[in-house]
Amino acid sequence: MLKIENIVKQYANHRALDNVSLEVEKGCIFGLLGPNGAGKTSLIRIINQITAPDEGAIYINGERLNPSHINTIGYLPEERGLYKKMEIGEQMLYLAQLKGLSRKDALERSNYWFEKMEMQTWWKKKVEDLSKGMQQKVQFVATVIHNPELIILDEPFSGFDPINAEVIKNEILELNKQGATIIFSTHRMESVEQLCDSIALINKSRKVLDGRLKDIKNSYRSNTYCIEYKGEELNLSGQQLFEVIRQGDLEETSQITIKLKEGIKVNDALQYLIPMAQIEQLTEVVPTINDIFIQQVRGMDYA
Amino acid sequence: MRKTLLIIQREYLSRVKKKSFLLMTLLVPLLLMGMTALVAYLTHTGGDAITEIAVIDRNGNFISQLKNSRTLVFLPTSENFEAAKLTARKNGSFVLYIPENVEKGANVQLVSEKKAPMFVTNEIENQINNILRYKLLQDAGIDIETLESIKANVSIEYKELTDEGEKETNATAAYAISFAAAILIYLCLFIYGAQVMRGVIEEKTSRIVEVIISSVKPFQLMLGKIIGIGLVGLTQFLLWIVLSALATKVTSTEILPYSVLGALQTIPVGYVLVTFLIYFLGGYLLYSALFAAVGSAVDNETETQQFMFPITLPLLFTYIMAFSFIVNNPNSTLSFWLSMIPFTSPIAMMVRVPFGVPDWQLYLSVSLLIAGFICTTWVAARIYRVGILMYGKKTSYREIVKWFMYKE
Known part of the structure; x- marks a missing residue:
């Protein structure tokens, strides 16, 4: 599904990614692990085409990464954010349309998700009137509303209370069952063990370790x-x-x-x-x- | 393209739907009208305080000939000069002392506790000079009738040579329109430029920017925002024009004296309006790109100061030049160059337009302005794309240059 080959990203005085290669299989849940500042976010931004790598290439389904892939990716950034003064419903339609849905489809899918997540009464509310946990929920829906093939979640559980974290976890598993490939990026390892099929460990801009979680654990027995x-x-x-x-x-x-x-x-x-x-x-x-x-x-x- | 349109649509609608937009649209013309009316009223009534002037006329010829004006009253006094001085000191009034041999060059004195206002001294000087001249001419043997008959009374009729033949011109109307256009452009560039900047800062601090630019290119987002807010500005102008056109239709005949309307008719209003819109748009596009770059470089509005300075400087400079120089010398070389340089032309050219500008200069200036905003947009976009993703760092000029140099 996703193949990353020899990516190098150089900033003025430090190298954020040093020759990183990875492969993520279709339909798996992949954990991208590493301490803060290891280069996870840089890599994710490159996959999202927010920035471009200095060297190396990325392939999605065998095709070199290009702007047409944007609509097939859903991205939940670590730093969450929504327009504070815009109504939730409008906001959802706007974000969905930016991901390439028509207004009609956007409306249909918004209704579906608002019902599913029990958020129907929020449609006319503004973000500033919602609690932090509610905002996270809205943002999660905005990430997956266009049925992306590849969902990238940066620290998905930070900021959720245990109940909502469970809700989100189940949604992620369900999306995965329906065929979506999911990449988690986190420095909290315990959430990974339960969910991920494969992982990659990044430290100091380099990949240290990757493979199926089972194989890795076996090799450490x-x-x-x-x-x-x-x-x-x-x-x-x-x-x-x-x-x-x-x-x-x-x-x-x-x-x-x-x-x-x-x-x-x-x-x-x-x-x-x-x-x-x-x-x-x-x-x-x-x-x-x-x-x-x-x-x-x-x-x-x-x- | 479709996504840029979406962004434009959101930026436009989210602003136009706000109550503050409606309020601004209605209030500004009202305020402007109110202010004009207030100024007219104040200048009309404010000067009505009557100044009394005690006159000691040793010569004897003047007291009967000094004429009271609307604000000046001359009163003969029997006090001697020293006593009158004391009274003047006490009451804060004026004493005019005319010595006996004033014809031979002795000085007339005006004494008061405070400095005499200009209009008082001017009026008195004029009257005394006139009376004196009359008297000297009579003494020289010219009789009053001849004097009256040779009094010249000239008023100049201004005509401008145009393609349609001679046309009446009115420099006062041109002045007024120049001033108004310069102030409006100056204010609007700041108001709408600052809106772009604030919008960028809002997206950056609320962190939504990362979600958006995972869907669209940073350049699309920046351009969408600039165009959206520009359209808000245009909408507001058009509403203002419509509103004030309606307002003048209704009230003009009663409030505005005919001479003002007549003077306005000597200026091609449509032509001035169109050039105004072109220069507003051009100037706005040029400067708002820079405002967007500033917004992307900072984390909150208080940090914008240091980067605002280079943007404010050319605008402020032209603004001052407009009032002190260009309006008096609209066709000088300096005015020409100021109206060609894209950073100064929106204000400078709008000051010149009401006085008439050759077409080729207008075309050249507009072309340069378009080239200018393409250039600033390109520069700003390179800073913007990096800046919006940089959180929590205090930015310096060196940093910004570095961002500009990053390759895609």
């Missing part, structure tokens, strides 16, 4: 398990199955984190442990995206 048990303190000396990373007591149970040695299965470890203790729970310790992110970014800082 280290055969580490956390076991919760009841019983006497374990005597683990003399075994060749794992090394103990951490050991501690909880209120009623105790906990031990182990890393299996080469070639050892988790069952082997359990068989060894079961005679000694009452096993309550076993979980694999998989690094969160946050851990991976911090590890990567720190690694770059120290390198």
